[in-house]
Amino acid sequence: MTTPVRIGLIGAGGIAGAHVAGYLRNPETVTFAAVADPVRESAEARAGDTGAAIYADYHRMLADADIDAVDICLPHHLHKEAIVAAARAGKHILCEKPLCLSFDEAREVSAAVEDAGVTLMCAHNQLFLPAVAKAKELIDAGTIGQVYEVRTTDSFYNDFDPENMGWRAHAKTSGGGELIDTGYHPTYLLLHLAGGSPVEVTAMLATHRLTFMEGEDSATVIVRFDNGVIGTIVTSWAYEAADSTERFSAVGSLGSLTSDGTTLSYHVRGEDPVVLDLEPVHEFGAEVAHFARSILDDTRPLHTQKEGIEVLGIILGAYESVRTRAVADVRALEPVR
Template identity: 30%
Template structure:
């Protein structure tokens, strides 16, 4: 079988630490082209991977040398580049959030339908072993009806790991559009939708932007969410957790509590109402800290759906549903009212 020829657009931290190493590990992939507006950076990374460097994404997409691209750029370019690539007949893996507005997201979905190519959004929390096991337990009725949840994704912020530090696009409103809620909150809205297997109906949120003394994007948020069936819970997304990263989720059910990624040894702990506890060691979640899972599973899933001509495992529609919760939370914070989703 011929290898899938891949180009990566944007050579920042997410490309260097996730996409490129995982593409290189996949036997069905050949990395042929890289693009970044920073000429020094793209030449340096391209040399490491034996790829051709570009500074204009249009030239890479139009080169005829790639079958698929990863879009690892600032948020404001996700829709523009993804649509251009799809229109040129390329498969697209786009980092989350898929877009910065509903209109952009819908345009991406329409471009995918016209092109007949695959569009996948990089929501990697669906591929974490503990999350997949929890979804299985919930679906088979192991913990009964779900009453509530609590989920958190917080760390010290992109300044600690972005290639540009405090000068990163994450802190620039005109490039990020959405800050911590787009970086971390959308991970958790997608995870909750995946675990609970239902949609959210309402959100009330406090979203602040003064945890950092640099940048002008949101950096600290707490949301209260309600699903269509009436499950209620909280979601926190923050760049203000200056100690250890928190990427935990707790699901409160009729028969048991699921504790996900809360314990350093056991990635899933099930506490039953009869006092029994079951501990699962399922490998560590991917993290910006040392010791995290080596592969997110996203790249392998993307390449698999291309090779086998299967549906995208995280479609544009799924990405839009998860983004819609974030957009509603931002609206709630602005209006000081509960927002419908």
């Protein structure tokens, strides 16, 4: 391919605005070529004055628009169908979290992407925070030694009510509750920093405040990885995390690192702590740039369907653990061929 990558946006809801801002920060490698949404006013608002073509149906966009890739920003339960349709149309795919909602959907997604030979990148925007990227670099370099434990936190006071929560209030369309929504972020972050494949999971869920929704509003999850790392996730829509709670931390045989999501510090045993001064980035701009370069250079994105399926496996295993009141295996979700 030659630049720029021509992207068609599928779904013009709230998160799509951040994605469009990412396109506009990458004019040398990305063209916002089309947008599909059944609500024309929403599509027009996202298109603005960019010249993007507007479609009511993304299937029509896939058939008619001059695009190389799609960016899926739909409600959770619609992800699988859109991924499969885009792959079969030969389009590369950027998909908002979660990748899909079940083991069967995961197999369909993986098979469609592999058969089509297209690139699928999970839109795991927090991986592009400078603190996360630097922490991963330090861990991979062995700065804190063999990693023993990783912790991630993503909690905030959510002002959802029965009138404004929409499809997220229903397990059939959201896939569960807070854990498969906002909780997806600390889960993929945990996977990224742990550096292994998840094998076991146990969880406790709670509904502290948002009692009108079908799923949980808070979750604590413990994960064992195949490299021996133990991970802990704390996530909630019910409350803000306590002061000094880390966004993520890792402890290893030689020391530790911790971050509030913006700053990063690490401490090797016997040495003075180091606090790093990191330049901020527009994480959605960085995410879109990475997606475009992956297509143009034919390189692997940070997280493909493989990692998306592993994150889903942790979350579905957590839900199973709550149902059975036992530690659950994280099922292998590779496609059955």
